[in-house]
Amino acid sequence: MKKIAIDLMGGDFAPAEILAGALSFAKDFKDVELYLVGIEDNFKNVSLPENCKKVTVEDYLPMDIKPTEALRRKKSTMYQSCKLVKENVVDAVVSAGNTGALLACATFVVGRMKNIERPTLAVPIPTKDGFCVLADAGANIDVKPSTLLQFGVMGVEYAKFLGIKNPKVGLLNVGTEENKGTQKEQEAFKLLKEHFKKNFMGNVEGNDINMGKVDVVVADGFHGNIAMKTMEGTAKLIVDVLKSNIKKNIISAIGALLMKSVFNRLKEKLDPRKYGGTFFVGVNGIVVKAHGNSDRIAIYHALKVAKDGIEASLTSNIEEAIRNVWNSRYGRD
Amino acid sequence: MKKIAIDLMGGDFAPAEILAGALSFAKDFKDVELYLVGIEDNFKNVSLPENCKKVTVEDYLPMDIKPTEALRRKKSTMYQSCKLVKENVVDAVVSAGNTGALLACATFVVGRMKNIERPTLAVPIPTKDGFCVLADAGANIDVKPSTLLQFGVMGVEYAKFLGIKNPKVGLLNVGTEENKGTQKEQEAFKLLKEHFKKNFMGNVEGNDINMGKVDVVVADGFHGNIAMKTMEGTAKLIVDVLKSNIKKNIISAIGALLMKSVFNRLKEKLDPRKYGGTFFVGVNGIVVKAHGNSDRIAIYHALKVAKDGIEASLTSNIEEAIRNVWNSRYGRD
Structure with missing residues (x-):
């Protein structure tokens, strides 16, 4: 049975909307066990379905918490949710709490993946015919340039997970020519080209993303x-200009x-909300960041994203891809 | 009489659209003398009005020219147009040619203003209620952080020129808190705050620009x-999504x-095109960059922008503002 922890106290509309989203998800997916990590208050007068487990902790983090502070407050719902992943009690965690705090907990509590320089927040971005992954x-x-290469490798695994076959990669820069950007981009260009070969399309500019x-x-x-x-x-x-002129x-x-x-x-x-949540990739488990302003629908989708991530073995796919890069660059690890 | 040089061979639709825009501008503004800088071919079978002067040169730059190469080709329409500003023959230059090339010519032919670290491309960006200046x-x-301060000072003069009273300044960053960004942004934050005081609104994020x-x-x-x-x-x-769905x-x-x-x-x-052209500011004269894909209407507006810049004494306003910063930071120059 797949197991997912959800941080009941993360997000602008916590705990009510988080709980509502979780309960509705639990109803639809009986093959998932949810670990609801909250404070005592959250569970008052709430009757939980069979596939929901109560995890009561003492503390929770405000939305403007600093990452370092988040790591110190070990009894918080966010910290404890991540700890459940670390201890293999659950396969994934979902939180709509502060982004920096969740990144810190993902990196230092769940733990950074072997050979990964930096975990990344990889986000699907709408395009004309679908979406692309920004990492x-x-x-x-x-x-560093080598970190950018790793972002590319993780981004490709993420894109595959989202159903894109043979993903094409580009480096965000200030022009399309090879020599554009600072030394960092120029070196990253070489690394990306060497690794992705024909799938590296070179530099892309801001206007190419949505296209x-x-x-x-x-x-x-x-x-x-x-x-x-x-x-x-x-x-x-654009929406505001349209709206105000329509009224005229x-x-x-x-x-x-x-x-x-x-x-x-x-x-x-x-x-x-359609995407529900995005993964922090490069850590030893599935960590899904839901939007800070998530309502019950967004939370439902974020949990779905976590479930899909578990089923697709996203973590081990990334592990393997990174191992391959590492081996090809530095020999066997 | 105000004098403006126009590079007939710069832009995707040069020379036909550039010439057409220039002639239509010359017709409407008899108080401006235009120096049409072109190659011999440009003037065949063209009869010029009284307030247009022919300047025939031997060379012109392709749109994909490199800045260093642009500085070597001294007989080009772009180089010679800029030289007319340097030699005080004209007050301003307009070109729709390669951006990097024009920046190089503005900086090294027209000449960098005293105490300016880097000239900047300051661009008006549409917002809900008007526009803001991106510099x-x-x-x-x-x-460097000090260069960012200068961008702010030049941006403010530009905003005033565009009719904004008492412009408010923000630093583009990844969050609104003072400690956001790299060391560069953190230092620039301090310099901007010190200089603009209450008019410095702190860090702004990408979504704040258009708002x-x-x-x-x-x-x-x-x-x-x-x-x-x-x-x-x-x-x-957004336009593409709307269009394709409307047809359905x-x-x-x-x-x-x-x-x-x-x-x-x-x-x-x-x-x-409404803005026509944007200024390279921080050089000893008015240099207007028109869009590469400018048609006659855009060129007309770019020339209007140059004329307005001359009339508002934009160059000397910036000179004075930068001198004030310099004096307050380093004592009399």
Whole structure:
């Protein structure tokens, strides 16, 4: 039986929405056992189904917690959820808590994978015909060229997990020519080309991400974070401009009504809830970060993502891929 | 009389569209004298109005020219246009040629302003209620904290020129807290805070740019380039998704027709041609970079931008602002 721990106290709408999402997931997936990690209050007047286990701890982390502080507060729901993975009690953990705190717990409690320089936050990004994987999306803001290669390797395994066959890889840069960027990008370019050969499509620019020019966009976390957040802002600007102008006259308002199905499809395409959660990859277990503002639907999907990750053996696939890179670069490990 | 040089051979649609835009501008603004810098071929069978001067040179630069190569080809239309500024024959230059080449010519032919570490490509970015200025948008991919302060100072002068009173400044970063980013951002944060005081709003994230949280977004060119290009890609994704779904059924198609005025307003908001051209600031003269794919309308607007820059004394305003920073930091220069 697959086992997943869920942090009941992580997220803007914790604990109510987290619990609701977990219970609805537990109802639909009887082949999964959920470990609900919460404080005593969370379980008052709640009757749990058979495949849900109560894990009561003493502490929980506020949403603005610092990573170092998160590692000190060992009795928190987040820390203890991660510890369940470390101790092989569960196969995966889901949390909508603070990103930096979860990364710290993933890295130091669940534990970094052998030969991995930095775990990465790999995020699916909508493109014209589907999506691509952005790795890293903000977990590591200053990395080495070899780390960027590892992001590429992990990103490819993630893309395969998402159903993309033979993923194409690109390096986020300020131009497409080989000599673009700082020394770091230039060296990473060589490493990526050497490793991925024909599947490395070279440098890509910001406008190539949403166009789906490649399936895996390799970036240091600073660049990945700027790209991901800028997308969010631009999408919001466009929606806001449309909305405010639609209200200005009745003809447009009728037009908007007729276009409702189109707008719904656009919304669905851009909706992060559809993906539910994203993996921290490069650690010894499945760690799913759900959006901070997750409601019950998002939590349901995040748990589904965790379940899929377990079933696809994502962790061991990445382990093997990284071992291959390591061996080809440094000989047997 | 104001004098502007225009590079007839720069841009994807050179020389035809450049010439057409220049002639139409010359017709509307009799108080400006245009120096049309081209090769002999450009002037065949063309009769020029009184306020247009022919400047015939021997060479021109291809659109994929490298900056170093651009500086060697001294007989090119771009180089010679910039030289006219350097020699005070004209007050401004407009080119739709290669960005890196124009930056090189602006810096080394027109000449870097005193005390300026790096000239910057400052670009107006659409926001909910207007626009903000992004400095740097890709000219300098690896800069010092003090350079970021200068980008802020130049960005503020640019924002004032664009009509923004008392511009608010933000630093593009991966989070809003003061300690975010690498050492470079942390030091730049201190310098910006010290200089702009209450007008420095602290760190901003990618999603804050289009939301108009600040009037001037300070960024190193790598980050600025990623943000600007990502916006372009996201806007294109949204337009593509809307278009392809509208075609799928007749109801949506009718809706789209009724919403035409709304879509036009959105397009206008996002259209880079409206801004026409952007300044390279921090050099001893007005240098306007028009989009590489400029048509006659874009060139007309770019020339208008140059004219406005001359009339507002943009160059001397920046000179003075930078002198003030220099004096307050290092004593009299």
